[in-house]
Amino acid sequence: MDNNRVRANESCGQDEDFLARSMESADWMEQVRNLNTEYALRTGKVRTYRLDVFGCQMNERDAETIAGMLTNMGYEQVPEDQPADINVFVTCCVRENAEEKVYGHIGALSRECEKRGSIVVASGCMMQQPHVAERIKNTFRHVKIVFGTHNIHEFPRLLHQHLTSGKRVFEIWDKEGRVIEDMPIKRSQRHKAWVNIVFGCNNFCTYCIVPYVRGRERSRRKEDVLAEIRALAADGCREVTLLGQNVNSYGNDFGEKDLFARLLYDIEEIDGIDRVRFTTSHPKDLSDSLIRAMKECGKVCEHLHxxxxxxxxxxxxxxxxxxxxxxxxxxxxxxxxxxxxxxxxxxxxxxxxxxxxxxxxxxxxxxxxxxxxxxxxxxxxxxxxxxxxxxxxxxxxxxxxxxxxxxxxxxxxxxxxxAKKYEGKTVEVLVDGPSKTNPEMQSGRTRTGRLVNFRAEGDLTGRMVDVEIIRAGAFWLEGKEGVHRG
Ligand code: SF4
CATH class of the missing domain: 3.30.750.200 (Transcription Regulator spoIIAA)
Known part of the structure; x- marks a missing residue:
């Protein structure tokens, strides 16, 4: 897949100005890349970035697109605890404490940015709220670029504008645009991937900010979703999680009924993919045909949120x-x-x-x-x-x-x-890598989504392993040494 190409979802009709602007993203990436090449030749250094991601899987997935664009533009990622030239925040506004954390983390970088000449880029759901963008603008001078959920693909242009003018660039679209395909992605894991299928939400639960900051429902075309999953499988991915605020209404904006169930049957045919998950399901929209698809598709995991x-x-x-x-x-x-x-x-x-x-x-x-x-x-x-x-x-x-x-x-x-019912049983675990709390243990998930830690020789990341469970708690299972399957 051509990493640099930016394409709008043609099935939704098209606003010409929007299309023209989105097609420019690849050009802006190239221009920033050229600036970074000149900088590297002049100084012998490569510019760096780090990511601070808050909130749900949608934000995790957006962060992968931002990382993909930055990599494409010649930046190197550094771990969260190391200084970088660009500090990107992907923010969440679903709860107040998440918002306060974001302000705290951004504020804590003020001195470092001043000393190193580095910058903060703020993006994500919080930035879609005018009072937040205003507060950021007035309080944190080291935040140089702000964009929202609807114009992520504009980041290269905004970055170029800042790099060439030194000015602060705040640009937030108040309305969602079309679905943009083929943005560069830097996935955080190879064996597992998030795959967006529908953006936004039409439900307006009275407590929820999401429809206001992520816009109305827009589905990706089934062919585009399947093409992405086939490419992932070819690259060694074994598990996909289909994402949407409400995956059950996938395709409703195309006037298609039960498109989500049909999508599951199509993914079932893709060689290399062993597991399929999805989130989130709204109870009002979960149909009998979807239940049937979940039962009949062997790759769909026995877990439902x-x-x-x-x-x-x-x-x-x-x-x-x-x-x-x-x-x-x-x-x-x-x-x-x-x-x-x-x-x-x-x-x-x-x-x-x-x-x-x-x-x-x-x-x-x-x-x-x-x-x-x-x-x-x-x-x-x-x-x-x-x-x-x-x-x-x-x-x-x-x-x-x-x-x-x-x-x-x-x-x-x-x-x-x-959890106790797992004790003494052998379960299939897809290994995510060494456990975060005990690097001598490997860690992974069952098909039912349970976390399993078990002893193993070497790194089994991405392997499917049979593990006998010896102890079970509310939030974890502990297994004996695993037996490789593949
Ligand atoms: S369905 Fe979910 S995302 Fe949509 S408004 Fe309700 S809680 Fe928010």
Missing amino acids: LPFQAGSNRILERMNRKYTREHYLDLVDRIRDAIPDIALSTDIIVGFPGETGEDFEDTLDLVRRVRFDSAYTFIYSPRRGTPAEKWEQTEPHEVISERFKRLVEVQTEIATQL
């Missing part, structure tokens, strides 16, 4: 989730009827405005009934510009914290019980 957010119908309605607890429970039954060993994970919000003790008990009840393998649990955090931001919090903070603690206890107990 299905956020339920709240167990009370009253709160679900206030959240604009467009399903009831009865629908959710029925859906779980249908999924388990089709795929009995499936592991389920979920997202749960505690303390949504108006949540009473009774509503919270409904949430706990749903957790006990479904018995999730894992759950991402959050205390509600108001986001500026969302409907729920204006709704009064009726419960004191201590009450909400207590509810949160109870929820975590119940969920941890369930996850521990479910």
Whole structure:
């Protein structure tokens, strides 16, 4: 695949100005590369960058595109703890504490940038909010370039502008553009890859900032997704995770029904890919044909992330989730009827405005009934510009914290019980590499998404290994020495 080519998704119709501008990205990359070649010849040094990524898999994937562009432009990546010429932040605004961390990390670089003449580039969801961009502009003089989620492909032009003028460049599009294909990518792992299938979200849950900062749903063409996965397989990738805020509505913007299920059948035919995962599934859109595809496609892993957010119908309605607890429970039954060993994970919000003790008990009840393998649990955090931001919090903070603690206890107990069923069993593990906490152990994931650490000679990164589990906790499994499969 030609790394430098930038192409807009032609199936959506085209705004000529947008197309013209996006086609220029490759040229801007070349111009920056030329500047860096001159710099290297003059100084004997190569310019460097480092990445600081916050938030979800979408941001991880965006960071791979930014890294791809920087590599293409002649920059070398350095580890997070080393100084660099360009410090890129990919930011998240889904919760307040993530935002505060970003401000903290950017502020901490002020002295280093002044001393070294290096710069900060701020991008991602936070930058789509005008008050954030304004604060960055006024508070952090060492932030020289800002762009948002809709104009990542414009980064080379903005960088060129800064390098040649020395000026600060802030450019944020307030509206999403077309899907841009074939941007350069520097993947963080070879054996596993994130693959975007749909961008944006049309759902407008009342607590969520995503539709405002990532725009409306735009699907990639199926041929483009499949071409990317075939290229990944040819390059040694074994597992793909298909990404979208709501993968179940993939293709709806083309007027296509059940395109996501059909995509899974097509990926099943790609040699070299052993595992397929996807995230995130909205419960209101998970169809029977998708359940059938998950059952019939052997490569689709037995793991489903299905956020339920709240167990009370009253709160679900206030959240604009467009399903009831009865629908959710029925859906779980249908999924388990089709795929009995499936592991389920979920997202749960505690303390949504108006949540009473009774509503919270409904949430706990749903957790006990479904018995999730894992759950991402959050205390509600108001986001500026969302409907729920204006709704009064009726419960004191201590009450909400207590509810949160109870929820975590119940969920941890369930996850521990479910983990015990792995003890004494042999599971297939795709190895990610040495464990972060104990480099003598190798670490990887089961098809059900469980983390496994086990002893092994040498680095088995990217290998498929059979591991007998000897101990199990809520968040990890420990295995005996693994037996290679391939
Ligand atoms: S489905 Fe709801 S929670 Fe998920 S991204 Fe869209 S608006 Fe946010």
